[in-house]
Structures are given as C-alpha cells and as structure tokens.
Amino acid sequence: MSWGETATAPSLPAAPDAQKTYDLAALIDLAQETNPQTRQAWEEAKAAASRAGIAGARFLPSLALAGFGGYSRIESRTALGPVYTEGPSLTTRLLLNWTLMDFGRRDAELDSAMQELLRFNWQFNRKHQEIAYAVQRHYYRTAALQARLQSAQATVTTAQSVLTAADVRLSHGLATRSDLLLARQELARANFDLQTARRDLTDERAALAEALGVSPAAPLKLAEWSEQPAPQLPDAVEQVMDSALQQRPDLAAKLAELRAREAEVRKAQSAYLPTIGLAASVGGTGGSFRPSVNARSYDYAEPIYNAFLTFSWDIFDGYAREHGVREAEARAGQAKAELDSQQLKALREVWKAYADVKAAQLQINYAEALVQTAEDAYAGTLEGYRSGLNNIVELLAAERDLSQARTTRIDSRAELLTASAALAFASGSN
Incomplete structure (x- = not known):
C-alpha cells in the first residue's frame, strides 16, 4: 500500500431474513447470493472475457500520438569560424500500425482466449453446484443432529423413567441399592450425551452458515427435514455415468482447457512464419x-x-521457437491427461454415490424395523422389571439399544439424503 491510501474496511457477511423459515431450496438460493466463492468465480470469468477482448483487439490497427519539442543550438563550422543556429522546435505525429497477416498467430491466440473464457464459465457453473452440494450436506447433517438432540432428550426421559422404576422397587424392597445407582449412572450418561448433541448441533450450524456465506451468529430458521421427499434412484448406473460425462461442468471446463492448449500449439507453430503489416504516420514539425x-x-x-x-521474418532465434512448440505440445498433452483423469474420477464418484444411495435405501428400511423392535423390547423389559421378571442390567441394556436404534434411524435417513445429493453432484445435475 502506498502513502496516502486507506485500507478498505472488510464488509460483514449478509444476514438471512430472521422472519423466514428456510427450506433446502431457499438455503441454496441464499448461498448463491451471499457466498463469496460465487463472486470470486464470477470475477474470474469476467477477467477471462477481458482477455478474450484483448486477443480480439489484435486484429485491429493501433493509433498513437507522439511528439517531442524543445530548444536546440547547432554549431556549424565555416571558413570564418563557427556559426550557431538556435531556437525552439516541435514535432508531432499520429502513428498507425496494423498487422495485416501473421499466418494464424492471432487466430490461434483468439481461439485460446475464447476457450479459456468457456473454461471459466464452466468453472463458474461448477462452483454453483459445489456450493449447492455443500449446503445440502450441511443442511442434512444439521437436521440429523437436530433429530439426534430430540432423541437424546427422549433418552433422558427414558432414563428418568428407569430411575423412577428402580426407586419404586427399592422402596418396596424388590430392588437393591446397586440397581438405583446403576439407574442414576444411566441418567447421568444420558444427560452427558444430551449436552454432546447440543454442542455438535451448534458446530454444524456454524458450518452451514459458512457454506451459506453468512455469519454463524445470524438467526436462521430451518424447515423440518421430514418435508424433504425421498429421492428416486435411476434404474441403471451406466445411465448416470453417461449423463455425468455429458453434462458435468468441470469436465467441460477441462475439455475447453485442452482446446485452449491445442490453440497455443498452433500459435507456437505459426511463429516460424513471417508477419506483414502496415505502418503509417502523419504530422508535422515547426519552430x-x-x-x-x-x-x-x-x-x-x-x-x-x-x-x-512492413515485412518481418525471424530466420534464426537460437531454437527458441522450437522449444516453444515443444512446451505448447507438452502442455496440451498434460491437459489431455488431466481430462482423462477427471473423467475416470467422475465415473468413480458416480459409481460410489450410486452404490451408497442403493445401500442407504435398504438401510433405512432396516433402521425403521430396528427402532420398532427396540421400542417393543424396551417396553417389555420395563414391564418385566416392574413386575420382577427382569433385572436392572437387562432394562439398561434395552434402553441403550433403543437409544442406539433411534440414532441409527436418524443417521440412515441423513445418509440417504446425503448420498442422493452426492449422486446428483457427481452426475452434474444438481
């Protein structure tokens, strides 16, 4: 920073509407507006458009105004001695330079710049998809942790019921003090898990705020995730893989980069040819x-x-042009390898996400059955404990199984929605 300049104060993140309840679609719209990464990608695309404009400007002539003036004193030798001539003078000229033919240099440069513009445009589109996917992941995780918090609260209530039952049995001489202590221990563990769930939810809401591009302290009302419909899995993974190769913006960006590098090869090869141009000037001198x-x-x-x-042709340049062609060809080969690698990565991501969705769909059905059986087992064990048929250890084990089953159901639904979002992101359709 030079003297006299003042630093620009950092702007605060935009705040969401405190009165609005945001569902997933509204959150994604908010993130597209407020996340600074979208602005960064947009500015990169604008810079690429300007570079394309610079490349196109090389087809047009350039005009420049030049001038010089001052005071001169000239000495002339004569037979009678030196004679001095002095006085002020001014010379001005309007200069025109126009490259008429360069045998493909400017065409290749413009082609490369246009492909770079396409690359940044595709990257801008992919950035939107990345932000949408990040919002989806954090939204599902936040919703899952909110459900976990409710489950932890239910577990505290259940543990309190066990403690009450143990206290009643102890007062009637049907239980030992060890039963009461174990029930109190279970209640303390349930309360500890409740505070852990609250902490995890707070951390995840901060991560969601970062994905949205808002302050973590901003009030944000989220819609219930139960309103989120269950996704439909495509019939064949090959169909999704073909779709990914055709519509993923990052693959299109890599293809545009490859074409830009190929244009640079043509530009380097055209350096072996001459250039033909026009140079003209008009002006005057006076004094x-x-x-x-x-x-x-x-x-x-x-x-x-x-x-x-004008005519210009470099006959020998120390093999600089030859090395320039080799470098351009190597960069084109590198871009081709990166495109192939990115395509393989995309296919692997689609394959994995498809398998994850398929497994999650089966797991969520088993999780529902697990919760139902765990609830029945806990209710039966609690009734048996009250009647003296079960001991406190069996009751506490049934309570832990019920708590774990609830967590499994919550996690399975979150995994299904997250895997579906990952599949849409991998296929480039989100």
Whole structure:
C-alpha cells in the first residue's frame, strides 16, 4: 500500500431474513447470493472475457500520438569560424500500425482466449453446484443432529423413567441399592450425551452458515427435514455415468482447457512464419531559428507523412521457437491427461454415490424395523422389571439399544439424503 491510501474496511457477511423459515431450496438460493466463492468465480470469468477482448483487439490497427519539442543550438563550422543556429522546435505525429497477416498467430491466440473464457464459465457453473452440494450436506447433517438432540432428550426421559422404576422397587424392597445407582449412572450418561448433541448441533450450524456465506451468529430458521421427499434412484448406473460425462461442468471446463492448449500449439507453430503489416504516420514539425551571424529569426512549418508496407521474418532465434512448440505440445498433452483423469474420477464418484444411495435405501428400511423392535423390547423389559421378571442390567441394556436404534434411524435417513445429493453432484445435475 502506498502513502496516502486507506485500507478498505472488510464488509460483514449478509444476514438471512430472521422472519423466514428456510427450506433446502431457499438455503441454496441464499448461498448463491451471499457466498463469496460465487463472486470470486464470477470475477474470474469476467477477467477471462477481458482477455478474450484483448486477443480480439489484435486484429485491429493501433493509433498513437507522439511528439517531442524543445530548444536546440547547432554549431556549424565555416571558413570564418563557427556559426550557431538556435531556437525552439516541435514535432508531432499520429502513428498507425496494423498487422495485416501473421499466418494464424492471432487466430490461434483468439481461439485460446475464447476457450479459456468457456473454461471459466464452466468453472463458474461448477462452483454453483459445489456450493449447492455443500449446503445440502450441511443442511442434512444439521437436521440429523437436530433429530439426534430430540432423541437424546427422549433418552433422558427414558432414563428418568428407569430411575423412577428402580426407586419404586427399592422402596418396596424388590430392588437393591446397586440397581438405583446403576439407574442414576444411566441418567447421568444420558444427560452427558444430551449436552454432546447440543454442542455438535451448534458446530454444524456454524458450518452451514459458512457454506451459506453468512455469519454463524445470524438467526436462521430451518424447515423440518421430514418435508424433504425421498429421492428416486435411476434404474441403471451406466445411465448416470453417461449423463455425468455429458453434462458435468468441470469436465467441460477441462475439455475447453485442452482446446485452449491445442490453440497455443498452433500459435507456437505459426511463429516460424513471417508477419506483414502496415505502418503509417502523419504530422508535422515547426519552430523558429536564428543564426548567430545576424539577429533575424526564421519561422518554419513542414508537414510529415509516410506509409510503409512492413515485412518481418525471424530466420534464426537460437531454437527458441522450437522449444516453444515443444512446451505448447507438452502442455496440451498434460491437459489431455488431466481430462482423462477427471473423467475416470467422475465415473468413480458416480459409481460410489450410486452404490451408497442403493445401500442407504435398504438401510433405512432396516433402521425403521430396528427402532420398532427396540421400542417393543424396551417396553417389555420395563414391564418385566416392574413386575420382577427382569433385572436392572437387562432394562439398561434395552434402553441403550433403543437409544442406539433411534440414532441409527436418524443417521440412515441423513445418509440417504446425503448420498442422493452426492449422486446428483457427481452426475452434474444438481
């Protein structure tokens, strides 16, 4: 920063509407507006558009105004001795330079710049998809942790019921003090898990705020995730893989980069050929001079104009052009390898996400059955404990199984929704 400049104060993140309840679609719209990564990608695309404009400008002539002036004193030798001529003068010219033919240099440069513009445009689109996917993941995780918090609260209530049952049995002489202590221990564990769930939920809401591009302290009301419909899995993974190769913006960006590198190869090869252009100028020179042999001043004004057809051809440059072609070809080969690698990565991501969705769909059905059986087992064990048929250890084990089953059901639904979002992101359709 130079002297006299002032630093720009950092702007605060945008705040969401405190009165609005945001569902997933509304959260994604908010993130597209407020996340600074979208602005960064947009500015990169704008810079690429400007570079394309610069490449196109090389097809047009350039005009420049030049001038120089000052005071001069010239010494001339004569038989009678030196004679001095002095006075002010000014020369101005309007210069025109126009490359008429360069045998493909500018065409290749413009092609490369246009492909770079396409690359940044595709990257801008992919950035939107990345932000949408990040919001989805954090939204599902936040919703799952919110459900976990409710489950932890239910577990505390259940543990309190066990403690009450143990206390009643102890008062009737049907239980030992060890039963009461174990029930209190279970209640303490349930309360500890409740505070852990609250902490995890707070951390995840902060991560969601970062994905949205808002302050973690901003009030944000989220819609219940139960309103989120269950996704439909495509019939064949091959169909999704073909779709990914055709519509993923990052693959299109890699393809545009490859074409830009190929254009650079053509530009490097055209450096072996000459350039033909036009150079012209129009202007004039004028001034006043006075010889030292007399006191009289002479004024003058003369027009100056010219036009030339220029020709330039580098015959030998120390093999610099040869190395330039090799470098351009190597960069094109590198871009081709990166495209192939990115395509393989995309296929692997689609395959994995498809398998994850398929497994999650089966797991969620088993999780529902697990919760139902765990609830029945806990209710039966609690009734058996009250009637003296089960001991406290069996009851606490049934309570832990019920708590774990609830967590499994919550996690399975979150995994299904997250895997579906990952599949849409991998296929480039989100």
